[in-house]
Amino acid sequence: MVETMKIAIERVKKSRLSEVDFSNIPFGKIYTDHMFMADYRNGEWTNFRIMPYGYMPISPATPALHYGQAIFEGMKAYKGLEGEALVFRPTDNWRRMNISGERICMPPIPEELFMESLAALIDLDRAWIPDTEGASLYIRPFMFSADEYIGIKPSDDFTFMIILCPVGSYYSTPVKVRIETHYTRASQGGTGYAKAGGNYGAAIYPAKLAQAKGYHQLLWTDGKTHEYIEESGTMNVMFVIDDTLVTPALSDSILAGITRDSVLTMARSWGMKVEERKISVKELIEAMEAGRVKEAFGAGTAATIAHLELIGYNGKDYYLPPIESRTFSNNVFAELEGIKRGLKSDPFGWIVKM
Numbered sequence: 001m002v003e004t005m006k007i008a009i010e011r012v013k014k015s016r017l018s019e020v021d022f023s024n025i026p027f028g029k030i031y032t033d034h035m036f037m038a039d040y041r042n043g044e045w046t047n048f049r050i051m052p053y054g055y056m057p058i059s060p061a062t063p064a065l066h067y068g069q070a071i072f073e074g075m076k077a078y079k080g081l082e083g084e085a086l087v088f089r090p091t092d093n094w095r096r097m098n099i100s101g102e103r104i105c106m107p108p109i110p111e112e113l114f115m116e117s118l119a120a121l122i123d124l125d126r127a128w129i130p131d132t133e134g135a136s137l138y139i140r141p142f143m144f145s146a147d148e149y150i151g152i153k154p155s156d157d158f159t160f161m162i163i164l165c166p167v168g169s170y171y172s173t174p175v176k177v178r179i180e181t182h183y184t185r186a187s188q189g190g191t192g193y194a195k196a197g198g199n200y201g202a203a204i205y206p207a208k209l210a211q212a213k214g215y216h217q218l219l220w221t222d223g224k225t226h227e228y229i230e231e232s233g234t235m236n237v238m239f240v241i242d243d244t245l246v247t248p249a250l251s252d253s254i255l256a257g258i259t260r261d262s263v264l265t266m267a268r269s270w271g272m273k274v275e276e277r278k279i280s281v282k283e284l285i286e287a288m289e290a291g292r293v294k295e296a297f298g299a300g301t302a303a304t305i306a307h308l309e310l311i312g313y314n315g316k317d318y319y320l321p322p323i324e325s326r327t328f329s330n331n332v333f334a335e336l337e338g339i340k341r342g343l344k345s346d347p348f349g350w351i352v353k354m
């Protein structure tokens with residue numbers, strides 16, 4: 001447990017803030033002035049510190065580098081009207097990080113460690129939260145094994161960190177995806193439900209093959225039969241078929257997205273018919289051919305709502321209806337953005353002010 005959350009703070013001598021062109025922010029390349037670090041030693045979290053963002057020494061025998069004992073989270077903060085940071089559902093990210101950690105044999109992070117370190121870091125780098133349209137502060141908590149040992153076993157020592165980066169919008173155009181029926185992102189009994197490093201490293205090659213054919217991302221299918229739709233890149237996927245919002249039910253091979261949950265919660269509160277169930281590729285293709293798929297989008301923190309422009313399958317591209325006609329996903333995007341930015345009321349209590 002965390003006895004007393006005393007965080008040692010070493011500030012930068014000179015902020016890099018003035019060097020950043022906020023009108024043109026690339027995703028994930030610019031980091032704020034500071035970072036948070038904590039160590040797990042002898043069965044407890046200790047040595048809480050905030051220091052200037054930068055390189056850090058680690059042992060070449062760090063198991064995270066060899067065996068992927070690493071997990072991460074992703075969430076966003078927006079600038080409120082009074083300059084406060086509005087963080088979207090951070091306790092859900094904390095909860096999910098511990099679910100991921102358990103799968104990789106990592107110790108849980110106490111809620112107060114997660115929330116207080118986040119608040120302290122955001123407070124220090126508050127001026128970095130962009131207020132331009134579509135922009136926000138992306139928050140990346142992560143944990144890795146820090147033993148100096150190249151045997152494969154549960155580690156004893158860990159490092160928990162948080163870094164921050166101002167980001168613009170993720171996809172600037174509607175997304176082209178291809179249904180993947182050969183490669184597998186996650187399989188039954190695997191780590192797909194965990195935000196664990198190895199999942200993402202393994203997905204780059206199949207995604208690269210699709211990108212060479214002009215698609216942005218893959219639409220993954222289940223690892224066993226490749227007959228059922230799972231998710232896309234780092235987004236859950238949703239369809240409006242006729243008047244029903246349909247999304248694959250969660251399983252151990254699908255990441256339980258917080259954006260996914262937010263969209264479902266909102267849809268239900270609007271009285272929309274919602275189905276969380278298996279969606280076969282066959283059903284989806286037939287529904288697209290019959291013109292019954294009115295909307296299709298990815299849902300994730302980085303992109304919020306990413307409209308799908310087309311879905312490729314077996315060498316054929318199935319185009320989806322024009323973006324302007326997609327009432328539900330346009331409304332849900334506007335509502336979510338409004339809540340996140342503090343411009344609309346927050347009926348579900350999703351915003352934490354820091």
Ligand SMILES: *Cc1c(COP(=O)(O)O)cnc(C)c1O
Binds near residue numbers: 195232255257258
């Ligand atoms: C992070 C992630 C998502 C989206 O989760 P959010 O909590 O909405 O950001 C979906 N799928 C995968 C594989 C992810 O890593």
